[in-house]
Amino acid sequence: MKRIFKFFSFLIILSLFTAIKIRASIAVTSLTVRFEKDTAQYTISAIEQEGVLYVSLAEFSDVLGFGRFFNPKNKKMVVRMGNRAVKVSAFNPFLMVQETVKQMPLPAIEIRNELYVPLGIFLETLAGDFPYQSTFQPENKILTLWKIQYNIKNYTLEHKKNGLVIHLHTLRTFNPNEVAVALTQGWLHVTVYGGTLDTLAIFSNTPSGIVQKVLSYQFDHSAQISFLLTQQIQEKRVTCFSNRIEIALWYSERVPPMKVEAPVLPDxxxxxxxxxxxxxxxxxxxxxxxxxxxxxxxxxxxxxxxxxxxxxxxxxxxxxxxxxxxxxxxxxxxxxxxxxxxxxxxxxxxxxxxxxxxxxxxxxxxxxxxxxxxxxxxxxxxxxxxxxxxxxxxxxxxxxxxxxxxxxxxxxxxxxxxxxxxxxxxxxxxxxxxxxxxxxxxxxxxxxxxxxxxxxxxxxxxxxxxxxxxxxxxxxxxxxxxxxxxxxxxxxxxxxxxxxxxxx
Ligand SMILES: [Zn+2]
Structure with a gap:
């Protein structure tokens, strides 16, 4: 009991200290947000602390049209960025992006019940999840944003009597050796080196026929789309065209549709x-x-x-x-x-x-x-x-x-x-x-x-x-x-x- 009390008093002292420290060294300022090819500009609350610019996450989300929810009790905010839910907590360097954790070198902070994030670090940590690219002019604190250009727009499925053709619609021509296709335990994994996925479009697409589920992953240098199939595949062929990648799959003959029991994605x-x-x-x-x-x-x-x-x-x-x-x-x-x-x-x-x-x-x-x-x-x-x-x-x-x-x-x-x-x-x-x-x-x-x-x-x-x-x-x-x-x-x-x- 005594130890628990000690621990709590330590926490209280620590939080007081943190609060005092933050109040003491901040400078109130603002950030101007602009969108490329748009004359409108928006001003949002910001503060500067030890050379780091923090912006109000609520105001930033509103300018970008992201839905948000703030829980003042645990000082957590959930921001909906396209198909991603991003969870930010005060005095915590971790960001939860759907099921994954990303760590910022500096934590988000809270001032008068408002969450502030270190802007540059926040955008860098969310690269790949944040649907905009940006440039920042530090002299006049102007952030210019433009929508990310994807090179893989979406997929369509073409069902045939003896097989399936998957079309990946692309904005550039890919080389066949940039595309790897693998079949394992019912999943067809397609990896495209140099691919940038419009994950929102792929997420919103509805699988059909023998395709039960589609998952997409964006990595630094490659993109992966995985298709869960209910039919065994005997043969596959990849062909690249100027604006699409075609993956042709032939069903195994006289093999009844497979029961998919063990997808590779673990729980x-x-x-x-x-x-x-x-x-x-x-x-x-x-x-x-x-x-x-x-x-x-x-x-x-x-x-x-x-x-x-x-x-x-x-x-x-x-x-x-x-x-x-x-x-x-x-x-x-x-x-x-x-x-x-x-x-x-x-x-x-x-x-x-x-x-x-x-x-x-x-x-x-x-x-x-x-x-x-x-x-x-x-x-x-x-x-x-x-x-x-x-x-x-x-x-x-x-x-x-x-x-x-x-x-x-x-x-x-x-x-x-x-x-x-x-x-x-x-x-x-x-x-x-x-x-x-x-x-x-x-x-x-x-x-x-x-x-x-x-x-x-x-x-x-x-x-x-x-x-x-x-x-x-x-x-x-x-x-x-x-x-x-x-x-x-x-x-x-x-x-x-x-x-x-x-x-x-
Ligand atoms: Zn060795």
Whole structure:
């Protein structure tokens, strides 16, 4: 009881302090909002605090014609932006966009029962969900907005006796190798690289015939539309025209309509409960991984960091099962690692590696998620980590893996790209905060075989360059291994908290 009282008095003092601090340093100002090709302009209330411009969310929503609802009790506002409901809470950096959580570097604030959001940060965090693009002139505080131009407008379905033709109506010509089509457990996933979806139009469209449900996802560099089908498909063909992408599907003959029981999209609630984590120490046994100039083997460093991470996570997350894909110097095939993670019901997968490059000056920490590599370096790193396959006895089984199309299709099925990217960002942020001994090289995408076909958010970290003599020395020290493990632990715990926040 006493402890509870203490906690509450602490909260009261904290909130008083916050309130005083905000009142003390704010300057009242205003923001002018304009729409492109429109002479009308609107003035909305704004304040400036420590160089950051906050605008009244209610007035901003009204100017844009967004519906809004404010609950003064818990100081939460829900704003309807097209087909998205965005939840904003006072003194809270998290935005809830439908079922996903986005984090702003600064929280929204509340002044006299009005919510104010940090304008630039707010718009940046909502990129992809906010239906306008904008430019801001800081000298005279003018925000100019224009409607986002989509290049994939909508879809239409053309039902045939022996099949189905899906037309994606586009505003530009796509190349066939920019379109990946994959069939899995009743879902047809269409990924268009460079695609920008009019998600509202797609959401408002009604599926028909054998198409039971349509879901769309907008990523940074690609768009995905998934169709849930009630009929088995035997053959598919993609053709690109100047203003549409045509996906022709042929039904399997003499096969009765399939009962769709297991859509790949997991139940939202279960998806977010991270009750099992698999840590994958890269390489092992006959596969040493990369070797440093003084003889340090990658497989030793990865096992040392992974073991430390397991202990740290067990202490921080006592209710979460933490497992390693190997606990000793043994050779484990990549496919076995994936099967282990899926089979053990892991809700998060982290593969630990160290980098190597012929350029010995390269150094630093990077995190990878499964995706299409966009840089030469990302391709090289994936090739290096995938080369373990050559050591595996059953290398024939991987022949199809090598095919680019296979990788593209598997990436198209990657329902956890967004979560994996969020996890990767949390890890890199933690590495920056926890260790000043390494350089943050950022988050990348590449086609890693160990990440293919995982049913959970998954990342691969390259914890430094063993080919850099200074970093090789560092990687061997217990202090650095512990620091890296602590940073990985912090990133994972932050990500887990975000997921749990999303469940509420
Ligand atoms: Zn490796």
């Amino acid at each position: 939202v609630k279960n998806k977010w409960v991270i009750d099992a984590i698999v840590i994958d120490p890269g390489h092992g046994g006959k596969d040493p991984g990369a070797i440093g100039s003084s003889g340090t083997k990658e497989k030793e460093i990865t096992l040392a960091i992974a073991t430390r991470l397991k202990t740290l996570l067990e202490n921080r997350l006592p209710n979460t099962r933490i497992e390693l894909t190997r606990t000793s110097d043994t050779f484990v095939e990549l496919e076995k690692r994936r099967q282990f993670a899926n089979g053990r019901g892991a809700k998060l997968f982290i593969s630990i590696h160290v980098n190597a490059n012929t350029q010995r000056s390269l150094r630093g920490f990077s995190t990878y998620v499964l995706g299409v590599a966009k840089t030469k370096e990302a391709i090289e790193v994936a090739q290096k980590e995938n080369s373990i396959v050559e050591l595996e006895k059953t290398s024939d089984a991987y022949a199809e893996f090598q095919a680019t199309e296979y990788i593209l299709n598997a990436i198209a099925q990657n329902m956890f790209l967004k979560e994996s990217q969020d996890l990767a960002r949390e890890i890199n942020t933690a590495v920056r905060q926890y260790t000043n001994m390494t350089l943050d090289r950022g988050v990348y995408q590449a086609g890693f075989l160990v990440l293919l076909g995982l049913n959970m958010p998954a990342v691969l970290v390259e914890a430094g360059y063993i080919s850099n003599p200074a970093e090789e020395r560092l990687l061997k020290t217990r202090t650095f291994q512990q620091k890296i493990a602590e940073a990985l632990c912090e990133g994972i715990v932050k990500f887990k908290k975000q997921c749990e926040w999303a469940m509420k």
